[in-house]
Amino acid sequence: MNIVLTGSLGNISKPLATELIAKGHLVTIISSKDDKQKDIEALGAKAAIGSIKDIAFLTATFTGADIVYCMEPPIDQSRLFNPSYTVTEMLNEMDNIAGNYKHAILKSGVKKVIHLSSIGAHTDKGNGILKFHYYAEKVLNQLPAHVSIKFMRPVGFYYNLLANAQMIKQLSKGFVGAFMALRYYGLGGLLSGKRGVIVSNVGDNDINLMVSPFDIASVIAEEMEQPFNGRTFRYIASEELTCNETAKILGEAIDKPYLKWGRISDKQLFKAMVGMKMSPTWVQGFVEMQASGRGKNCRLYEDYYRHRPVLGKTKLKDFAEEFAKAYNQD
Structure with a gap:
């Protein structure tokens, strides 16, 4: 043809x-x-x-x-x-x-x-x-x-996860890194050297289709x-995973097998992105998009589950190598 x-x-x-x-x-x-x-x-x-x-x-x-x-x-x-x-x-x-x-x-x-x-x-x-x-x-x-x-x-897309490589690095450093470790991994995690986390207004056990x-x-x-x-x-x-399952696979690829994907509020995400000088109206649209994937019966995936496809052969573990390369770049 x-x-x-x-x-x-x-x-x-x-x-x-x-x-x-x-x-x-x-x-x-x-x-x-x-x-x-x-x-x-x-x-x-x-x-x-x-x-x-x-x-x-x-x-x-x-x-x-x-x-x-x-x-x-x-x-x-x-x-x-x-x-x-x-x-x-x-x-x-x-x-x-x-x-x-x-x-x-x-x-x-x-x-x-x-x-x-x-x-x-x-x-x-x-x-x-x-x-x-x-x-x-x-x-x-x-x-x-x-x-x-x-x-x-x-x-x-898997490659949308690449933005999280820099986030993990930034949330591993100094006082912020210590605070985030205490919040997500507890005092024991903080003292044992656990650092780094992914955060968004979806996270934890929310579904993450990729x-x-x-x-x-x-x-x-x-x-x-x-x-x-x-x-x-x-x-x-x-692949159909939760956010924390996604974080675990990525974490294993960067020697952080404990890595978690935490959830913050819509307001917190909006404030953080606007603080990066991003367009406020676009950020609002992005935050709403993310929020539509939150929860068991979320709006984003409702029609997907009515017409659920056979999954492709490329899994997150295959992509994790590319993620690790991005993370390990200076």
């Missing part, structure tokens, strides 16, 4: 392209960066250099494709530290990108679409910044019925070779 992928050589698109090419498919990869062309061609794919904000470019690139894979790009992290950046601005940008895909699909005559969505896309209530996935699905669902769409809804981008790529490649029929969705996950 002739398949067009968005996402350049990102964490999902690169392994997806590699698998599709190995299966004999013709793959075109869209990238906005000229310097990616050689790397794309080295994989055996065709490079289409242009912007997903350009409907004419998207239409021309999609024309003749049997399947297109569409994703909204991640937010430039530097923008999160702009106090004037708002969740509304983010939602509008993502809505525009989804709209560009819709128009290009319609104009190009593509009949089969796979869209990278997310856990939480089943609702726009109480899920914070994840609501943009709900709206993106809604935009694509405006396409005529003869266009079949598969919405892929992965859970949280996925590897390699497992996402494998599922998408599988879905591309299966029949398309109307509008469907599929959740993708690699």
Whole structure:
């Protein structure tokens, strides 16, 4: 088949392209960066250099494709530290990108679409910044019925855990480290040298669903070779753990087998993130997203458990090696 992928050589698109090419498919990869062309061609794919904000470019690139894979790009992290950046601005940008895909699909005559969505896309209530996935699905669902769409809804990515490497280090030092050790490990833990903890407004025995981008790529490649029929969705996950089970596996990889994942209040998390000069409205959306995954019957995972998938083969212990490398960097 002739398949067009968005996402350049990102964490999902690169392994997806590699698998599709190995299966004999013709793959075109869209990238906005000229310097990616050689790397794309080295994989055996065709490079289409242009912007997903350009409907004419998207239409021309999609024309003749049997399947297109569409994703909204991640937010430039530097923008999160702009106090004037708002969740509304983010939602509008993502809505525009989804709209560009819709128009290009319609104009190009593509009949089969796979869209990278997310856990939480089943609702726009109480899920914070994840609501943009709900709206993106809604935009694509405006396409005529003869266009079949598969919405892929992965859970949280393993690599999102990498941010915790620096947190563990910071909460191991000096007075703060001693205070946190006393709070989470008790006096005996403090005196025995236990240091470091992960904290968020979810933690302890809250569920922490995670996925590897390699497992996402494998599922998408599988879905591309299966029949398309109307509008469907599929959740993708690699492992179902609690926050403390997650912390234990990561802790064992960094010689802290006692590591815990503590839970703080929404207000405490908001104050800490705004104190880092992050956009207050975006932080509020992030805190709400996190809170939606708290508790046994949480909003974030309610639809996941109604449509529970077969888990992927990549487990947290596999990723823990990468986490340890990040932790041990100076």
